[in-house]
Amino acid sequence: MNAPRRALVLIDVQQEYFGGPLSIQYPPRDESLARILRAVDVAEQADVPVVIVQHEYPAGAPVFTAGSAGWELSPEVERRAGVASKRVVKSFSSIFAATDLAEWARENEIDTLTLVGYMTNNCVLTSAAAAEPLGFRVEVLSDATGAIHLANDAGTAPARQVHETVMTLLHSNWAAVTETETWASAVLAGRDLPKSDLVSSATQGRAAL
Numbered sequence: 001m002n003a004p005r006r007a008l009v010l011i012d013v014q015q016e017y018f019g020g021p022l023s024i025q026y027p028p029r030d031e032s033l034a035r036i037l038r039a040v041d042v043a044e045q046a047d048v049p050v051v052i053v054q055h056e057y058p059a060g061a062p063v064f065t066a067g068s069a070g071w072e073l074s075p076e077v078e079r080r081a082g083v084a085s086k087r088v089v090k091s092f093s094s095i096f097a098a099t100d101l102a103e104w105a106r107e108n109e110i111d112t113l114t115l116v117g118y119m120t121n122n123c124v125l126t127s128a129a130a131a132e133p134l135g136f137r138v139e140v141l142s143d144a145t146g147a148i149h150l151a152n153d154a155g156t157a158p159a160r161q162v163h164e165t166v167m168t169l170l171h172s173n174w175a176a177v178t179e180t181e182t183w184a185s186a187v188l189a190g191r192d193l194p195k196s197d198l199v200s201s202a203t204q205g206r207a208a209l
Helices: 029-045 075-079 101-107 120-134 159-171 180-189 198-208
Strands: 006-011 050-055 086-090 112-118 137-146 150-152 155-157 176-178
Touching: 006 029, 006 120, 029 050, 029 075, 029 112, 029 137, 029 180, 086 101, 112 120, 120 137, 120 159, 137 159, 137 180, 155 159, 159 176, 176 180
Parallel strands: 006 050, 006 112, 050 086, 112 137, 137 176
Antiparallel strands: 150 155
16 A cells, blocks of 8 residues: 555644633643644654644634634644644534535545544544545544533533543544554654454454453
Protein backbone atom coordinates (compact mmCIF):
# COMPACT_ATOMS: atom_id res chain seq x y z
CA MET A 1 0.00 0.00 0.00
CA ASN A 2 1.24 3.48 -0.81
CA ALA A 3 2.05 5.81 2.06
CA PRO A 4 -1.12 7.60 3.22
CA ARG A 5 -1.59 11.17 2.10
CA ARG A 6 -2.87 12.71 5.30
CA ALA A 7 -4.50 15.90 6.47
CA LEU A 8 -4.81 16.71 10.17
CA VAL A 9 -8.30 18.03 10.95
CA LEU A 10 -8.85 20.06 14.13
CA ILE A 11 -12.57 19.82 14.84
CA ASP A 12 -14.15 22.64 16.86
CA VAL A 13 -11.33 23.34 19.31
CA GLN A 14 -13.42 26.22 20.60
CA GLN A 15 -14.02 27.89 23.92
CA GLU A 16 -17.50 26.36 24.35
CA TYR A 17 -15.67 23.14 25.27
CA PHE A 18 -13.58 24.77 28.00
CA GLY A 19 -16.39 26.29 30.07
CA GLY A 20 -20.15 25.94 30.49
CA PRO A 21 -22.43 22.95 29.84
CA LEU A 22 -20.32 21.53 27.00
CA SER A 23 -17.03 21.46 28.95
CA ILE A 24 -15.04 18.39 27.99
CA GLN A 25 -14.79 15.93 30.89
CA TYR A 26 -12.70 13.02 29.59
CA PRO A 27 -9.88 12.90 28.81
CA PRO A 28 -9.14 16.07 30.82
CA ARG A 29 -9.49 18.94 28.38
CA ASP A 30 -6.10 20.48 29.13
CA GLU A 31 -4.47 17.14 28.38
CA SER A 32 -6.37 16.63 25.14
CA LEU A 33 -5.56 20.17 24.06
CA ALA A 34 -1.86 19.50 24.65
CA ARG A 35 -2.10 16.41 22.45
CA ILE A 36 -3.88 18.43 19.74
CA LEU A 37 -1.04 20.95 19.73
CA ARG A 38 1.49 18.12 19.62
CA ALA A 39 -0.28 16.72 16.55
CA VAL A 40 -0.03 20.14 14.89
CA ASP A 41 3.72 20.16 15.59
CA VAL A 42 4.11 16.75 13.97
CA ALA A 43 2.00 17.77 10.99
CA GLU A 44 4.18 20.83 10.44
CA GLN A 45 7.34 18.76 10.68
CA ALA A 46 6.04 16.20 8.17
CA ASP A 47 4.40 18.70 5.78
CA VAL A 48 0.95 17.28 6.55
CA PRO A 49 -1.75 19.85 5.73
CA VAL A 50 -3.70 21.16 8.73
CA VAL A 51 -7.41 21.96 8.54
CA ILE A 52 -9.08 24.05 11.24
CA VAL A 53 -12.84 23.56 11.56
CA GLN A 54 -15.02 25.97 13.52
CA HIS A 55 -18.66 25.39 14.43
CA GLU A 56 -20.95 28.38 14.00
CA TYR A 57 -24.62 29.13 14.65
CA PRO A 58 -26.49 32.36 13.93
CA ALA A 59 -27.45 34.94 16.53
CA GLY A 60 -29.91 33.63 19.10
CA ALA A 61 -28.43 30.14 19.37
CA PRO A 62 -27.50 29.00 22.89
CA VAL A 63 -23.94 28.01 21.90
CA PHE A 64 -21.42 28.69 19.13
CA THR A 65 -23.04 31.99 18.20
CA ALA A 66 -20.92 33.70 15.57
CA GLY A 67 -18.58 36.21 17.22
CA SER A 68 -19.34 35.09 20.79
CA ALA A 69 -16.68 34.14 23.34
CA GLY A 70 -17.65 30.47 23.12
CA TRP A 71 -17.38 30.51 19.33
CA GLU A 72 -13.74 31.62 19.48
CA LEU A 73 -11.00 29.08 18.93
CA SER A 74 -8.95 28.06 21.94
CA PRO A 75 -6.25 30.75 22.33
CA GLU A 76 -3.53 28.13 21.86
CA VAL A 77 -5.06 27.04 18.55
CA GLU A 78 -5.74 30.61 17.49
CA ARG A 79 -2.07 31.40 17.92
CA ARG A 80 -1.26 28.51 15.58
CA ALA A 81 -4.00 29.23 13.04
CA GLY A 82 -1.49 30.52 10.52
CA VAL A 83 -0.31 26.96 9.88
CA ALA A 84 -3.71 25.95 8.49
CA SER A 85 -3.88 25.03 4.84
CA LYS A 86 -7.65 25.36 5.04
CA ARG A 87 -10.28 26.86 7.35
CA VAL A 88 -13.79 25.41 7.44
CA VAL A 89 -16.95 26.81 9.07
CA LYS A 90 -19.73 24.30 9.68
CA SER A 91 -23.20 24.25 11.19
CA PHE A 92 -23.80 20.48 11.26
CA SER A 93 -22.06 17.72 13.21
CA SER A 94 -20.25 16.33 10.19
CA ILE A 95 -17.24 18.24 8.88
CA PHE A 96 -18.46 17.37 5.37
CA ALA A 97 -22.06 18.56 5.59
CA ALA A 98 -22.57 21.79 3.62
CA THR A 99 -18.79 22.37 3.39
CA ASP A 100 -16.27 21.94 0.60
CA LEU A 101 -13.85 19.87 2.68
CA ALA A 102 -14.28 16.66 0.67
CA GLU A 103 -13.67 18.50 -2.60
CA TRP A 104 -10.61 20.24 -1.19
CA ALA A 105 -9.18 16.93 0.04
CA ARG A 106 -9.66 15.29 -3.35
CA GLU A 107 -8.13 18.26 -5.16
CA ASN A 108 -5.08 17.93 -2.93
CA GLU A 109 -4.91 14.12 -3.37
CA ILE A 110 -5.54 13.52 0.33
CA ASP A 111 -6.86 10.06 1.11
CA THR A 112 -6.57 9.94 4.93
CA LEU A 113 -8.05 12.36 7.46
CA THR A 114 -6.71 12.42 11.00
CA LEU A 115 -9.39 13.73 13.37
CA VAL A 116 -8.70 15.51 16.64
CA GLY A 117 -10.87 17.86 18.68
CA TYR A 118 -14.37 17.84 20.06
CA MET A 119 -16.61 16.15 20.80
CA THR A 120 -15.92 12.44 20.67
CA ASN A 121 -19.63 11.67 20.95
CA ASN A 122 -20.85 14.13 18.35
CA CYS A 123 -18.74 15.75 15.63
CA VAL A 124 -15.84 13.27 15.75
CA LEU A 125 -18.17 10.27 15.58
CA THR A 126 -20.38 11.76 12.89
CA SER A 127 -17.48 12.91 10.75
CA ALA A 128 -15.73 9.55 10.88
CA ALA A 129 -18.90 7.76 9.80
CA ALA A 130 -19.61 10.31 7.07
CA ALA A 131 -16.15 9.78 5.56
CA GLU A 132 -16.89 6.15 4.66
CA PRO A 133 -19.14 6.72 1.60
CA LEU A 134 -16.85 9.55 0.50
CA GLY A 135 -13.93 7.15 0.20
CA PHE A 136 -11.61 8.65 2.82
CA ARG A 137 -9.67 6.66 5.35
CA VAL A 138 -9.96 8.05 8.88
CA GLU A 139 -7.67 8.12 11.87
CA VAL A 140 -8.83 9.30 15.31
CA LEU A 141 -6.39 10.24 18.06
CA SER A 142 -8.04 9.03 21.25
CA ASP A 143 -6.02 11.24 23.59
CA ALA A 144 -6.56 14.34 21.41
CA THR A 145 -10.35 14.20 21.51
CA GLY A 146 -12.82 14.37 24.38
CA ALA A 147 -16.33 13.59 25.58
CA ILE A 148 -18.88 14.96 28.04
CA HIS A 149 -21.14 13.39 30.67
CA LEU A 150 -24.55 12.58 29.21
CA ALA A 151 -27.97 12.03 30.77
CA ASN A 152 -31.42 12.06 29.20
CA ASP A 153 -34.61 10.00 29.06
CA ALA A 154 -32.69 7.12 27.45
CA GLY A 155 -30.16 6.79 30.27
CA THR A 156 -26.97 8.11 31.82
CA ALA A 157 -23.35 7.70 30.74
CA PRO A 158 -20.24 9.28 32.28
CA ALA A 159 -17.76 10.89 29.91
CA ARG A 160 -15.11 8.19 30.27
CA GLN A 161 -17.60 5.48 29.36
CA VAL A 162 -18.85 7.56 26.43
CA HIS A 163 -15.34 8.22 25.16
CA GLU A 164 -14.02 4.69 25.48
CA THR A 165 -17.17 3.19 23.96
CA VAL A 166 -17.07 5.51 20.96
CA MET A 167 -13.36 4.84 20.41
CA THR A 168 -14.00 1.09 20.44
CA LEU A 169 -16.94 1.52 18.07
CA LEU A 170 -14.93 3.68 15.66
CA HIS A 171 -11.98 1.28 15.59
CA SER A 172 -14.31 -1.61 14.79
CA ASN A 173 -15.31 -0.15 11.42
CA TRP A 174 -14.82 3.52 10.62
CA ALA A 175 -11.38 4.58 11.82
CA ALA A 176 -7.94 3.59 12.95
CA VAL A 177 -7.94 4.74 16.58
CA THR A 178 -4.62 5.36 18.25
CA GLU A 179 -2.80 7.76 20.56
CA THR A 180 -0.95 10.84 19.40
CA GLU A 181 2.59 9.52 19.84
CA THR A 182 1.82 6.31 17.94
CA TRP A 183 0.35 8.42 15.16
CA ALA A 184 3.38 10.70 15.19
CA SER A 185 5.69 7.73 14.65
CA ALA A 186 3.53 6.51 11.77
CA VAL A 187 3.45 9.96 10.16
CA LEU A 188 7.20 10.43 10.35
CA ALA A 189 7.75 6.91 8.97
CA GLY A 190 5.17 7.41 6.20
CA ARG A 191 3.20 4.33 7.15
CA ASP A 192 -0.47 3.48 7.54
CA LEU A 193 -2.21 2.66 10.83
CA PRO A 194 -4.18 -0.57 11.22
CA LYS A 195 -7.81 -0.73 12.28
CA SER A 196 -10.03 -3.61 13.23
CA ASP A 197 -13.25 -4.71 11.55
CA LEU A 198 -16.70 -5.72 12.74
CA VAL A 199 -16.15 -9.48 12.56
CA SER A 200 -12.82 -9.39 14.40
CA SER A 201 -14.18 -6.96 16.99
CA ALA A 202 -17.28 -9.10 17.52
CA THR A 203 -15.19 -12.25 17.88
CA GLN A 204 -12.86 -10.63 20.39
CA GLY A 205 -15.84 -9.12 22.20
CA ARG A 206 -17.52 -12.49 22.67
CA ALA A 207 -14.31 -13.94 24.03
CA ALA A 208 -13.70 -11.05 26.40
CA LEU A 209 -17.20 -10.57 27.83
